[in-house]
Amino acid sequence: MASDRSPLVETFAGWGIYVVGFIPAVWSFWLGATGGLGADPVRAFEQTLGLWALRFLVLTLAVTPLRQLAGINLLRFRRALGLLAFWYAAMHFSVYLTLDRGLIWSTIIPDIARRPFITLGFAALMFLLPLALTSNRLSIRRLGKNWRRLHRLVYVAASLAAVHYLLATKVLDPTQAAHIGLVLLLLGYRLVRALLVRRPERRAA
Amino acid sequence: MPTYRPPAIPASEITPRSVYLRRREFMGLMAGAGVMLGVGGARAEAPATSPLKTVPGPYKVDEPLTSREDVTTYNNFYEFGTDKADPSRHSGDFKPRPWTITVDGLVGKPQTFDVDKLIAELPIEERIYRMRCVEAWSMVIPWDGFPLKALLDKVEPLGSAKYVAFETVVRPEEMPGQKGYFQPMPWPYVEGLRLDEALHPLTILAVGLYGETLPNQNGAPIRLVVPWKYGFKGIKSIVRISLVEKQPPNSWNSLQGSEYGFYANVNPEVDHPRWSQATERRIGASGFFGSGRRPTLMFNGYADEVASLYAGMDLRANY
Numbered sequence: 001m002a003s004d005r006s007p008l009v010e011t012f013a014g015w016g017i018y019v020v021g022f023i024p025a026v027w028s029f030w031l032g033a034t035g036g037l038g039a040d041p042v043r044a045f046e047q048t049l050g051l052w053a054l055r056f057l058v059l060t061l062a063v064t065p066l067r068q069l070a071g072i073n074l075l076r077f078r079r080a081l082g083l084l085a086f087w088y089a090a091m092h093f094s095v096y097l098t099l100d101r102g103l104i105w106s107t108i109i110p111d112i113a114r115r116p117f118i119t120l121g122f123a124a125l126m127f128l129l130p131l132a133l134t135s136n137r138l139s140i141r142r143l144g145k146n147w148r149r150l151h152r153l154v155y156v157a158a159s160l161a162a163v164h165y166l167l168a169t170k171v172l173d174p175t176q177a178a179h180i181g182l183v184l185l186l187l188g189y190r191l192v193r194a195l196l197v198r199r200p201e202r203r204a205a
Numbered sequence: 206m207p208t209y210r211p212p213a214i215p216a217s218e219i220t221p222r223s224v225y226l227r228r229r230e231f232m233g234l235m236a237g238a239g240v241m242l243g244v245g246g247a248r249a250e251a252p253a254t255s256p257l258k259t260v261p262g263p264y265k266v267d268e269p270l271t272s273r274e275d276v277t278t279y280n281n282f283y284e285f286g287t288d289k290a291d292p293s294r295h296s297g298d299f300k301p302r303p304w305t306i307t308v309d310g311l312v313g314k315p316q317t318f319d320v321d322k323l324i325a326e327l328p329i330e331e332r333i334y335r336m337r338c339v340e341a342w343s344m345v346i347p348w349d350g351f352p353l354k355a356l357l358d359k360v361e362p363l364g365s366a367k368y369v370a371f372e373t374v375v376r377p378e379e380m381p382g383q384k385g386y387f388q389p390m391p392w393p394y395v396e397g398l399r400l401d402e403a404l405h406p407l408t409i410l411a412v413g414l415y416g417e418t419l420p421n422q423n424g425a426p427i428r429l430v431v432p433w434k435y436g437f438k439g440i441k442s443i444v445r446i447s448l449v450e451k452q453p454p455n456s457w458n459s460l461q462g463s464e465y466g467f468y469a470n471v472n473p474e475v476d477h478p479r480w481s482q483a484t485e486r487r488i489g490a491s492g493f494f495g496s497g498r499r500p501t502l503m504f505n506g507y508a509d510e511v512a513s514l515y516a517g518m519d520l521r522a523n524y
Contacts (some may be wrong), residue, residue: 023320032483033493037493038278038290039236039278039279039488039489040279040342041492042493043342099493099494100497104484104498110482111480115479116425116479116481118478167479170340170457171283171389171390172387172389174387
């Protein structure tokens with residue numbers, strides 16, 4: 001909570017959250033490297049990274065509704081959550097390029113260009129990239145009002161990621177439905193709020 | 206991690222059953238922790254299978270076999286769940302014996318066969334085939350079975366029969382994927398072949414793999430194997446085979462016709478709308494480091510045997 005300023009929470013908000021956040025990736029990698037991910041370890045590792053990217057996006061998007069609806073303020077974790085989403089998406093894409101597609105560019109590039117499933121996933125990562133690059137204090141100060149506008153791109157990235165996940169399988173399974181449902185809920189909340197809660201009117205120039 | 210590439214060794218020389226069963230217990234314990242994080246794959250107890258008396262068959266792929274462990278833990282069998290590990294985990298309650306299979310429709314002698322009697326009566330051949338899934342992964346599997354033709358000959362198809370329709374069992378009480386809120390598709394799972402495809406010597410009804418009766422997750426006690434077609438044509442746990450005049454429905458085509466056709470011949474030049482079919486990943490071929498990706502072969506490498514069946518046909522339209 002925001003009022004809690006104990007050293008433990010401060011540490012967690014600083015670098016502890018990254019240590020915890022990268023556990024699923026490290027654990028999954030270790031399982032994969034030691035034969036613990038079943039018959040198709042590459043696919044399992046790749047999917048785990050993608051799923052956690054979406055999970056961190058969901059957590060990032062949950063910060064504002066939690067504050068507005070429940071009075072829980074997790075604002076100072078939001079940057080870390082967003083960056084974790086970016087790093088997981090980047091790892092997911094790296095595994096796709098290397099372990100999955102074996103860096104065979106002649107088949108990778110046409111797939112990214114032509115197959116909506118892959119194009120959308122790639123686009124989601126591309127939308128996260130400027131957000132990750134401008135997540136530092138200097139950028140926030142420099143960009144001013146535009147920083148907020150720019151970071152609304154996270155809604156686009158989350159939508160693209162959800163559709164990418166939807167297209168990844170032959171049929172919808174419960175895990176998929178739950179994650180995509182959360183994205184819809186969190187984006188829908190913002191839409192409803194934008195429609196219902198009128199902003200303070202701007203003064204005419 | 207360097208991976209051991211197994212040579213094509215006969216089933217009799219594979220690790221004794223008791224040994225790999227102990228390994229599974231260990232893997233199960235190890236995977237338990239992984240499951241809690243949602244990243245691991247639990248290994249189910251091996252279900253009861255029994256040895257089969259087999260003879261070498263006429264078709265044998267000269268490529269390293271996919272391990273029995275991979276063949277029996279990485280399955281698409283949505284009647285037991287949509288995750289690849291679900292069939293091996295959740296098929297323990299399934300009772301594949303005793304089992305009968307009804308062959309009817311446009312035939313002179315419709316009959317219901319007891320599967321164990323068929324196994325005792327017909328020579329069970331070992332057929333080492335490539336298996337190419339529509340999801341772009343592949344295996345090499347030593348099936349044990351008999352040509353579908355051997356069964357169809359017994360019922361004497363009529364001249365009017367042009368297609369063969371297949372149907373999987375519906376047992377929600379034994380197949381957890383067939384009950385609950387998330388039903389991925391309507392049951393029963395159905396498939397079909399043209400009669401000439403069904404009578405082709407490569408087309409078999411498998412009753413075992415690696416020299417033992419089929420594990421539940423692989424379609425016990427009897428399933429179709431058509432090695433030049435995508436894996437979803439290989440309908441499992443068959444209860445009915447009907448000879449018909451018109452092209453019968455097949456489940457994946459009914460569900461998503463733009464992505465899955467009736468023919469479903471393996472074809473590297475005709476892509477799935479969402480992914481390329483030009484390459485495939487051979488399961489277990491390269492472990493974690495190294496993609497194991499290889500080019501997909503026309504008709505899954507069986508073009509010499511089956512290309513003539515489709516002479517003059519537009520394979521892009523009839524995917």
